[in-house]
Amino acid sequence: MAEVHVIGQIIGATGFSESSLFCKWGIHTGAAWKLLSGMREGQTQVDTPQVGDMAYWCHPIDLHFATKGLQGWPRLHLQVWSQDSFGRCQLAGYGFCHVPSSPGTHQLDCPTWRPLGSWREQLARAFVGGGPQLLQADTIYSGADRYRLHTAAGGTVRLELSLLLRHFDRYGVEC
């Protein structure tokens, strides 16, 4: 079986209108993949940047997968939330990116989007907060049933992921 190590960190996020942000992340893989060690999902700390507008989390990711096939290559999905001084959380964006497939270190910029509601809901969100959220998180990383969604762009999440592959050349796979 071939093995994949994903080692890196979620560096931070930029371009969001709110400043105290945290991120809930998870990795989704297909049926041929098995997670041998590491946490499949997590949540970063809440960061308030003092210098500039980029919130830094530096959240470490260390995963070890074993796989029998290439189908269902791991996807990293993210939900960026903002927290105000009273502790209330509001959705800032959803995003996903595939884990890179070539070994080495990669800098990734993951764009995010958030669902827009009706004009009433948008007005309420501007004054009171809240806003529509997805009921099921798998819409973030799957393409099915998206045509009904109306969304607006959020900011960008920056990640640095390093890939270490093992035994891929044994199976004739070129990465």
Added chain:
Amino acid sequence: MTAANPSVFLLMVNGQVESAQGLEEGISQITSKSQDVRQVLVWNFPIDVTFKSTNPYGWPQIVLSVYGPDVFGNDVVRGYGAVHVPFSPGRHKRTIAMFVPESTSKLQKFTSWFMGRRPEYTDPKVVAQGEGREVTRVRSQGFVTLLFNVVTKDMRKLGYDTGPADTQDIPR
């Protein structure tokens, strides 16, 4: 020490360490901002560590804690940061952001500023882990630049492909 089976030499701070040589921890000198227009803080601290392991899971991370004096002269924490050591052999530059835990209430903020006892982590190694972070609030302030020269042994022999040497230097 000769080994009959190929082994992997890694740098580990936390994770599955079999053996370690070299200093795993260190404290630098106290530095002040330069008087010129760059306003940089330079430590130039040497790091020379060799580790051995059999599994890349738990790859080494270098954890930094920066301390400095506040207005009253107490040493308070100015930032924590962590970064994975790069695993492709070669020369790598990494610039990491530093963050500081934040007090929950304004009163506690004022009290800690006045008494000189800021919130800090009891064990700085929690910065290298992802678990348990969801309840902490931090402030990010400042960056630290590190330079790595990495040499690995027998990774290819064990079947690991590390890819090309990292050519992305962060120009800061």
